[in-house]
Each structure stands twice: as C-alpha cells, then as structure tokens.
Amino acid sequence: MGKPTGFIEYKRQNAQYRDPLERIQDWKEISNLLPESSLRQQASRCMDCGVPFCQNGSHIGGMSTGCPIFNLIPEWNELVYRGDWKEAYERLTKTNPFPEFTGRACPAPCEAGCVASLYESSVTIKNIEWAIIEKAFEEGWVKPQIPKMRTGIKIAVVGSGPAGLACAYELNQYGHSVIVFERSDRVGGLLTYGIPKMKIEQSVIDRRIRLMEESGISFLTNVEVGKDYPIEKLQKEFDAVILCTGATKPRDLEVDGRNLKGIHFAMDFLHANTKSMLDSNFKNGQYISAEGKDVVVIGGGDTAVDCIATVLRQNCKSVVQFDIYPKRPTERTPDNPWPQYPMVYKLDYGQEEAKAKFGNDPRLFATSALEFIGDEQGQLTAVKSVGMKTIINEKGEKIREPIPNTEKTIPAQLVLLAIGFEGPERELFDQLNIDVKGLRNSRTFQTAVENVFVAGDARRGQSLIVWAIQEGKEAAKSCHEYVINKVNLPI
Known part of the structure; x- marks a missing residue:
C-alpha cells in the first residue's frame, strides 16, 4: 500500500470539467485530466482494502456495483501513486482491452463499491484509468497486439460495438482470423453513433480501430448480415459466428x-x-x-x-x-x-x-x-x-x-x-430461430444453432459499456473452446 493515510489526507478531486456555458459551444470532450502530480495524489487515496469490492462486478439491489471486467484497481492505483505508469498500464490491460472507452463513458460502478466512500468519498478510479491509457499512448507503449501464430480458424463477429470489438480483440489474440461485419458506414457501433462526441471524440475510437487492424483484424462496413450478406453463407464460410448486434430496438x-x-x-x-x-x-x-x-x-x-x-x-x-x-x-x-x-x-x-x-x-x-x-x-x-x-x-x-x-x-x-430498449432487432435472430430471451438469464453464449454465439446487449439486454466488454471477452473464450475442439487443436 503506497500511502496508508492517503484517503484521510486528501479529498476527492475529479477531472477538470470545462465551464458548462463554454463547452456547449462545441463538440469537444467536456473534461480534461488533472496534472500528473494531482493524479498520483488521487491514486494514493486507494486504501488497498482487505476485500476490494471495487474490482468484483456484481449485481446488488438490481444495480451493478464493482467492476464487471475485474480490473485490478488497487494494484494500478498504487503503481500510479509510485509514478510507475508503464507497469500500471500493463496491469490495467491485463483485464481491460479498451480503457480509453471505459475511462470516458463508463458510469463507474467500481466507485460505488469503493471502501473509501464509507469514510469520505470514493477514489476517482475512472479518471485514473483514463489517465493511465492516455499516458500509455503519449509514451508510445500501446502497440498492435499481433499473435505469434495463426490457427487457420476463421470467425465472423457481427457488430462492432463494445462487445463486438472486445470479442474480436480476444479471438485475434488466440490466433484466429477475425472479420467484423458492421452495417453502418463507420466502425464502433454505440461508441461511434450512440455516445455523443463530447464524451468520446471520434479520434479516440479511430485510434483503437487502427491498432486492431494492424493486429490483423479485418472490418467490413456497410454490410448488414441477414440482408446484404445471407447468414447461411456466413455460417458456411466461417468456423463460428458471434452476434454482437446490441439491444437496438427502442421502447x-x-x-x-x-x-x-x-x-x-x-x-x-x-x-x-x-x-x-x-x-x-x-x-x-x-x-x-x-x-x-x-x-x-x-x-x-x-x-x-x-x-x-x-x-x-x-x-x-x-x-x-x-x-x-x-x-x-x-x-x-x-x-x-x-x-x-x-x-x-x-x-x-x-x-x-x-x-x-x-x-x-x-x-x-x-x-x-x-x-x-x-x-x-x-x-x-x-x-x-x-x-x-x-x-x-x-x-x-x-x-x-x-x-x-x-x-x-x-x-x-x-x-x-x-x-430504453426492448432488446435486439429480431430479423436476424428470427432467420436463425434463436430465442435470445432464453439466453438472457444463463451463462452460456452458444446458441442452439451449431456454430452461432451471442454476446453483449443482444444477449443480456440493455446494459453498461463495461458489461458489453466483459460479455465480448467471455463469449470469445467460449467460442475459442468450441472451435479448437471442433478441429482438434491444442488449447
């Protein structure tokens, strides 16, 4: 624990929000990070408590508390306090492939579970996460993650929102060849067209997509699976298909x-x-x-x-x-x-x-x-x-x-x-005769259709960006186990 009395000595200090009357004149991000000295001070408020509720995502009282992607929050808080930013980045990205998204747009259920809030107020976990990844980009530590070998297995991911991107990222790391299909003209799904640019500027999304492309992931835009590209053709051409189409049917x-x-x-x-x-x-x-x-x-x-x-x-x-x-x-x-x-x-x-x-x-x-x-x-x-x-x-x-x-x-x-939203648009699921509601309360991502999986809001219903990322990660693991068993490859 870096500073045992940090949470007593220092008050919570949020990111510096631009003046409201100034920021409504443009579409730029609404807040700026604190100076590095202040960020390290804020990180020192982490208590490194015996039971870190912040890093264990769960539902209590019908709401999320703690981090659904199981970020090792006390560990990278201490590393930031020490000024060891590179190791903090490495620790953060063990669990979160896209900290630049969650650090900006997540409602921070991790902070709801922070033990320091029982004393005065929670640690600014979300802002510190954002600071770590931006420091990593500035220093050039963020590189394309190119797998050491390829399995020869082809997997299609339908939808390029948070779940689809997380799914593609993880599957690519396993060595599979991944193509992401997106019906819009730009990649990003909810990140691009659902969240306004003053929360996540488009350059932040484009920066990550370029890294994923350099890592070997392919993206096809303006292609709607089920209409422009028959789902039966997709099933035949790929070893597995993962539907990450989101819960886009409005109530x-x-x-x-x-x-x-x-x-x-x-x-x-x-x-x-x-x-x-x-x-x-x-x-x-x-x-x-x-x-x-x-x-x-x-x-x-x-x-x-x-x-x-x-x-x-x-x-x-x-x-x-x-x-x-x-x-x-x-x-x-x-x-x-x-x-x-x-x-x-x-x-x-x-x-x-x-x-x-x-x-x-x-x-x-x-x-x-x-x-x-x-x-x-x-x-x-x-x-x-x-x-x-x-x-x-x-x-x-x-x-x-x-x-x-x-x-x-x-x-x-x-x-x-x-x-709110009623769930995913039904056309594609009806073509496959998949009952999405039947998957909602289970922990399985594989459907009754042989090589088809579902993840993200399409499976669990309207939820948080962090749950979508975790769903993508878990679905990728489930799909990986399925395809390697199918072709008898070693794990």
Whole structure:
C-alpha cells in the first residue's frame, strides 16, 4: 500500500470539467485530466482494502456495483501513486482491452463499491484509468497486439460495438482470423453513433480501430448480415459466428398524438446528429435540429442526458426532461446501503449544462407524458404531462399510477423518446430461430444453432459499456473452446 493515510489526507478531486456555458459551444470532450502530480495524489487515496469490492462486478439491489471486467484497481492505483505508469498500464490491460472507452463513458460502478466512500468519498478510479491509457499512448507503449501464430480458424463477429470489438480483440489474440461485419458506414457501433462526441471524440475510437487492424483484424462496413450478406453463407464460410448486434430496438410510448411530426426515438436523433457532424460538420443538413425549439426529452437514463447535451449544442429554445422516478435524496437512504450503487440526487453533465444556460435542473420528476398535442398540419406543439406515483404490490412489482389533477401542458416542437430498449432487432435472430430471451438469464453464449454465439446487449439486454466488454471477452473464450475442439487443436 503506497500511502496508508492517503484517503484521510486528501479529498476527492475529479477531472477538470470545462465551464458548462463554454463547452456547449462545441463538440469537444467536456473534461480534461488533472496534472500528473494531482493524479498520483488521487491514486494514493486507494486504501488497498482487505476485500476490494471495487474490482468484483456484481449485481446488488438490481444495480451493478464493482467492476464487471475485474480490473485490478488497487494494484494500478498504487503503481500510479509510485509514478510507475508503464507497469500500471500493463496491469490495467491485463483485464481491460479498451480503457480509453471505459475511462470516458463508463458510469463507474467500481466507485460505488469503493471502501473509501464509507469514510469520505470514493477514489476517482475512472479518471485514473483514463489517465493511465492516455499516458500509455503519449509514451508510445500501446502497440498492435499481433499473435505469434495463426490457427487457420476463421470467425465472423457481427457488430462492432463494445462487445463486438472486445470479442474480436480476444479471438485475434488466440490466433484466429477475425472479420467484423458492421452495417453502418463507420466502425464502433454505440461508441461511434450512440455516445455523443463530447464524451468520446471520434479520434479516440479511430485510434483503437487502427491498432486492431494492424493486429490483423479485418472490418467490413456497410454490410448488414441477414440482408446484404445471407447468414447461411456466413455460417458456411466461417468456423463460428458471434452476434454482437446490441439491444437496438427502442421502447415506444403509446399515447395519443404519437404520430405527430416532431417525435423521434433518441437513438435516431443521436445517430443522425453524429453522422452529419462526421460527414460534413453539419453542412449537409441531414440531421434532426433542435435549433430554436422547445424540446422535451422523455426518459431518465444516460441516453436522455446525451439528448439534453446535444439539443443544447444545437441551440434549442428550452429543454425539459421527464423522469418517471421521484427526486432522489441527497444522501443514501437505509434501503440503499453501501456497496449498492448510490441512488442519490445529482446533476449529470447534460443537466448541469441545462441548469447553467436556463437556470434550473431540466428534470420534472415523477412525471410521464399523457398526450402529445399538435396543430392542424400534424406538427407537434406541446406535451401534456401528469405526475406519477409508484406503488409496490404484494408481489414486489412496481405499479405506476397517474396522480389526479397534476396535468401540465408544456410547449414542445421536438420530443425525444429515451425510455430504453426492448432488446435486439429480431430479423436476424428470427432467420436463425434463436430465442435470445432464453439466453438472457444463463451463462452460456452458444446458441442452439451449431456454430452461432451471442454476446453483449443482444444477449443480456440493455446494459453498461463495461458489461458489453466483459460479455465480448467471455463469449470469445467460449467460442475459442468450441472451435479448437471442433478441429482438434491444442488449447
């Protein structure tokens, strides 16, 4: 343990967020790393506790706590404190192939399990992880990972999001030849088109993809398996196929006025915005604009926050967020003990930006949409909302009921639906007659179809980026064992 009293001597210090009113003027990353001396000081706050809950990913109280990819967090914290950055990088990448993604976009369930939070506040694990990988790139330590031998086995990975990339990375390390199929025009899946660029700049993703290509992994874009490329052909040409297509079927909100113009799914909005920016810096106009509009974002998760941040950068007139949950307390309640993820009131980056611009938290808590209102041309003009109360029935199920006389009419010319996802799009799975729901609660990645595997959000449902990476790693191991047994190769 580097500094036994570090967690007592030093207060938590987060990454340096740019001023909200400044950062909404551009699409650059919203925060910068602390100076190296401060990072080492923050790493010294790690207690190297007897039971490091931070590095053991699990579900407690229905939420993730600890690191799903089992990062050796106390070890690399101590190495950073000592200034041994290269060994810290080597220790970090034993478990995490893409620290530059998780260090930026992960909600950090590891910090929820940090024992230091019982004293004052958790270690800034996420920021230190980000710092380690950026230091490694700066120093030239990050090299293509070219396997020493090739097995001659060919594996297709369908989807290039976090799960697909992790799967491809691991399979390539086993010596297999891997081709990743992506239906979009760019590699990255959720990383490219689902997470706005102010959280992960495209250059960060492209940098990693180049390394993977130099390591021997091939990527085919603009190819949708099941449509452009028959799945039966893929099965014949490859020894195994792993489906990492994500949970991209959006959950809809069926209320009166749903068919009015101006109502869009959040991912359609975010995808079009990012694509137009990358293609032409918005000059082609091929995106959904919030400029000068009153916007209502429906949903309470990360995607809703990303929508808020995006419409602010598009210069919206106003933005309101409907959150179905009541306003959370400022401190943990007895039914939300450590090491559960802390369900407390906080402003995420987009909400902080909205408050800075308009003077208040954009959220209406315990609120749902009751009706969409439009004009004679079928254009959205307002949303009628209603307050909601949550009742737990005798089976422990949450029942939500509207509260009488709480209706409000909120002006809106743009509504973004960010209320989650129902699972993967069904067409490809229906062609293979695969029941994805049947895999969701199991630990197997192999389907009933001989050489087909499923991983990531497509298997487990909508989840965190770190769970997607871990799913990709585990599916790769399962697939590796399958193919080497099939051709009688030594492990």
